[in-house]
Amino acid sequence: MNSLLFYFFSILAIASAILMVTRRNIVHGAVFLITTLLATAGIFLQLQAEFLFVVQIILYVGGIMVLFVFVIMLVNLDVSLHLVQFNRMKFVSTILAVVLAGHLFAAFWITRNSLNLGPRGEAMMQPRNTESVGQALFQNYMLPFEIASILLLVAMIGAVVMAKRKV
Amino acid sequence: MNHVIPPSIQAYVLPVLYGVVVVALLPLLAGYIVLLERKVMADMQARLGPMRVGPHGLLQPIADALKLLIKEDIVPEKADRFLFWCAPVLSVTMALLAYAAIPFGPVFQIADLNVGLLFILAISSLGIYGIVLGGWASNSHYSLLGALRSAAQLVSYETAAGLALVSGLMLAGSLSMKDIVQAQYDQGVWFVFVVPVGFFIYLVGSIAETNRAPFDLPEAESELVAGYMTEYSGFRWALYFLGEYANMVVVAAIATTLFLGGWLRPFARYQDHLFGTSIELLDLLPTILFLAAAAYCFWLAPRQPVQIQKIVMALVGGLCLVLAAGMTGALFAPDAVRLGIHGAFWFLAKVFAYIYAFLWIRFTFPRYRFDQLMRLGWRFLIPLALVNVIVVGTTIVLQQNWEWRHPMLSAIVTTAIMLGVAAFLAREGSAPSEPAEVGEGN
Numbered sequence: 001m002n003s004l005l006f007y008f009f010s011i012l013a014i015a016s017a018i019l020m021v022t023r024r025n026i027v028h029g030a031v032f033l034i035t036t037l038l039a040t041a042g043i044f045l046q047l048q049a050e051f052l053f054v055v056q057i058i059l060y061v062g063g064i065m066v067l068f069v070f071v072i073m074l075v076n077l078d079v080s081l082h083l084v085q086f087n088r089m090k091f092v093s094t095i096l097a098v099v100l101a102g103h104l105f106a107a108f109w110i111t112r113n114s115l116n117l118g119p120r121g122e123a124m125m126q127p128r129n130t131e132s133v134g135q136a137l138f139q140n141y142m143l144p145f146e147i148a149s150i151l152l153l154v155a156m157i158g159a160v161v162m163a164k165r166k167v
Numbered sequence: 168m169n170h171v172i173p174p175s176i177q178a179y180v181l182p183v184l185y186g187v188v189v190v191a192l193l194p195l196l197a198g199y200i201v202l203l204e205r206k207v208m209a210d211m212q213a214r215l216g217p218m219r220v221g222p223h224g225l226l227q228p229i230a231d232a233l234k235l236l237i238k239e240d241i242v243p244e245k246a247d248r249f250l251f252w253c254a255p256v257l258s259v260t261m262a263l264l265a266y267a268a269i270p271f272g273p274v275f276q277i278a279d280l281n282v283g284l285l286f287i288l289a290i291s292s293l294g295i296y297g298i299v300l301g302g303w304a305s306n307s308h309y310s311l312l313g314a315l316r317s318a319a320q321l322v323s324y325e326t327a328a329g330l331a332l333v334s335g336l337m338l339a340g341s342l343s344m345k346d347i348v349q350a351q352y353d354q355g356v357w358f359v360f361v362v363p364v365g366f367f368i369y370l371v372g373s374i375a376e377t378n379r380a381p382f383d384l385p386e387a388e389s390e391l392v393a394g395y396m397t398e399y400s401g402f403r404w405a406l407y408f409l410g411e412y413a414n415m416v417v418v419a420a421i422a423t424t425l426f427l428g429g430w431l432r433p434f435a436r437y438q439d440h441l442f443g444t445s446i447e448l449l450d451l452l453p454t455i456l457f458l459a460a461a462a463y464c465f466w467l468a469p470r471q472p473v474q475i476q477k478i479v480m481a482l483v484g485g486l487c488l489v490l491a492a493g494m495t496g497a498l499f500a501p502d503a504v505r506l507g508i509h510g511a512f513w514f515l516a517k518v519f520a521y522i523y524a525f526l527w528i529r530f531t532f533p534r535y536r537f538d539q540l541m542r543l544g545w546r547f548l549i550p551l552a553l554v555n556v557i558v559v560g561t562t563i564v565l566q567q568n569w570e571w572r573h574p575m576l577s578a579i580v581t582t583a584i585m586l587g588v589a590a591f592l593a594r595e596g597s598a599p600s601e602p603a604e605v606g607e608g609n
Contacts, residue, residue, distance in 0.1 A: 027303055031250070034296065054285040062292030063322065066299070070318040073303055073311060130282060130342055 005046045013039035030069050037061050051130045185277045189266045197412035198228030200522060207526045222467075222476040225483065238401035243305060246398065250304035255399065255406035258297025262413035265290040269420045270344045272430045272510030274503055283344040284336065284421065288329065291376075291417055295321045297410060298378075298385065302395030313394025316537065317385035320375055323544040324382075328372025330552035334365035334559040335425040348429030357428035361578040362559055364585035366426045368552050370524070373418035375544070377411065379525055381532040382540060419521035420514075427517045430510030450498055453512045457491035460484075547592050554588045 013036050020032035041056040137145050202217065202224060209216025217224030242251055268283040270276040280286050295318065302314020335358045336342065339350040351357055359366045375382040386394030396407050423429060432449055464484030471477040497508040535543065562577040 025247075027247075027250070027300075031300070050280065050282045051285070054282050054289045057289035058285065058292060062289060062295070062325070066292075066295060066318050066322055069296075069299055069303075070315060070322075073299070073315060073318075 002046060006043065009039045009042035009046060012036075013043070026072050026075065027069070030065065030072055033068075034061055034065050037065065049129065051133050182277045185275060186267070189277070190263060193263065193266070193413055193416075194232070194409055195228070196416065197409050198232060200412050200415065201231070201408075202228050203519075203522075204526050204529075207523070208530055211527075211530045222471055222480040222483070225479070232405065235405040236402055240401045240403065241398075243307065243398050245306045247304040247306065250300045251398075252403075254297045254301030254304060255403045255410070256297075257300070258294055258410035259406045259413065261290050261294040261297065262410045262417060265417045266413075268344055269417070270348065270424065270429060271514050272507045273345070273348075274507040275511055276345065279343055279345045282342045284332065284342050284347065284425070287344075287417065287421060288332070291414060292321075292325060294410065294414060297407070298395045301399070301407070302385075305395075305398035307398050309391045309393070309397045310395050313385040313391050313397070316391075317378060317395060320378070320382065320384065320540065320544075323541060324372045324375035324548070327544060327548035327552045328369050328376060330549070330556055331365045331368035331372060332421070332425060334362045334552075334555050335369075337556075337560055337563055338362065339425070344424050344429075347424055348431060351428045352431055356575075356578075357426065357431075359426040359428075360575075361581070362426075362555070363582055364551070364589065365555050365559065366422070368548055368555065369422055369426065371543075371548060373422065374525060374528060375540070377415050377418055377525075379415070380529040381534050383534060384537055384540060415522060415525065416518060419518040419525075422521055423514060423517040427521070429517075430506075430514040432509065432513050450509060451495075453494040453509065454491050457487045457494060461487035461491060547589075551585070551589055551592055555585055558584050558588075 016032040016035035016039065020029045020036060023029040023032060037056065037060045041053045041061070044050075044056055045053040205227075206216045206224070217227040220226045220230045242248060265287045267277045268280050268286050270279070270283075298317045299314045302310040302312075302317070305311075336347075338354070338358050338361055339347040341347055341350065378385050384394075385391075386396065391397070396404055399407060432452070434449060437447075437449070461484045464480055464487060468477050468480040468484060471480050494508065494512065497505050499505075500508075558581055562581050566577050
């Protein structure tokens with residue numbers, strides 16, 4: 001049952017990711033991207049990481065993608081429909097993709113014996129893993145967390161400055 | 168019953184049953200909220216409202232639903248058919264899905280997730296795609312503008328509402344809906360009295376999130392015909408409507424759970440053991456309420472103009488009597504049943520009080536202009552919510568570490584500080600803003 005769900009969500013995620021890059025209509029692409037993100041959230045849920053599942057939906061689907069769609073709708077769709085979707089870099093990018101795939105495959109192949117994911121940590125098995133996420137973020141990884149926050153703050157201020165020009 | 172159902176699916180029987188009940192009853196409930204809205208509106212405007220179908224229009228929702236079902240289904244020729252079909256379904260599905268985690272009582276809850284509140288927030292934030300995609304797929308300017316306004320509005324107010332919820336969550340110390348109510352029972356106070364400012368922010372934010380007046384710009388009929396649902400008709404339109412009203416109940420349920428004590432009756436910890444029995448005086452309130460309603464119906468019945476209306480009115484009175492009897496009977500039932508029925512009563516009573524506040528606000532305030540809406544959201548509510556989180560967090564820590572034992576003391580201090588901040592922000596916000604920057608971009 002569990003692995004069935006995993007395969008369901010993985011196939012859904014991959015299929016909609018492929019559909020997302022191949023759709024001509026940019027709004028359809030956004031819809032498939034949303035489906036991909038939701039399927040990823042489903043995988044989190046299947047791994048019993050409820051907090052990540054919910055945060056994935058709230059942040060990516062409910063927040064970021066809404067803004068994406070918002071911007072997309074302001075774009076003149078008639079123009080974008082007639083744009084050439086694949087350019088001459090097609091050949092180069094195919095080679096690069098193959099190289100990357102081969103690289104990943106080689107990495108997995110070489111480490112296939114030493115690759116041991118091990119049992120899940122104790123924290124994950126507890127029914128309330130929201131607390132563990134909080135403790136990990138605010139106690140064990142306090143500094144990286146704060147650095148990430150500062151980075152986001154800088155990005156935000158930068159965006160405001162660029163948008164406003166005169167402050 | 169236990170030996171009939173195989174044990175492997177026993178855990179799923181009750182949740183599925185609850186789910187079916189919720190999905191079956193919700194359209195009816197939404198219909199009657201519409202009737203309530205029209206009646207309240209009529210009352211506030213000194214007229215009668217729907218009176219024709221059934222006594223005092225009591226059967227109006229059923230007539231409306233039938234009418235919508237048999238209306239012609241129109242899809243605009245240049246619409247994006249797939250998304251046009253998807254959008255209303257998405258809207259109503261997401262609204263219904265959120266009910267999975269709402270506790271209508273200590274026993275009547277489909278699933279007690281340990282991230283229940285976040286789950287509801289996540290699911291209801293998906294509902295916006297119904298609006299946005301529907302508005303876009305209609306291929307109409309009015310719809311698109313409505314959808315854009317809706318997206319901007321939701322993103323802005325979701326932040327404020329979410330931060331307001333954080334202040335309540337810190338008090339509860341849990342994300343599970345059940346534990347939040349339990350925390351209010353243990354602390355002996357509804358969180359609305361501890362963080363009234365947070366409740367106020369959530370009230371405003373939830374009105375904006377459900378696209379209701381005075382924040383109903385996505386469907387402002389004087390500017391955009393009907394906003395994102397301009398091109399929708401018949402059953403699809405009904406689905407949008409159902410989704411909207413279902414969402415209203417969801418936000419009301421969140422506010423009820425987090426701020427208004429969920430299924431707890433007023434003074435839940437006060438026990439008087441009336442006349443030495445196991446009955447509490449306050450537990451008799453529902454019975455008295457239904458008896459009063461029944462008496463009112465019986466008093467009205469002979470004054471109805473038509474014979475059939477007299478009969479139906481008497482039937483409604485009878486229904487109230489049955490409910491009163493049920494509420495009384497539940498007092499003598501085992502604890503689980505008693506708590507379940509009375510919990511559901513109090514929960515729904517609070518939800519409807521919250522919805523009544525929605526209606527009241529709708530008929531009291533004129534609609535905001537869009538820039539006013541954005542200013543209110545970004546310049547007033549979000550800073551206020553941020554300060555609220557910090558102040559409430561500080562008082563909680565003070566209470567724990569510095570032995571501020573009296574719970575009301577911190578509540579009063581918090582509220583006083585927050586009102587000061589609100590006054591400051593309001594003065595800043597109402598200060599004459601710089602001349603409009605239109606045309607500066609070139």
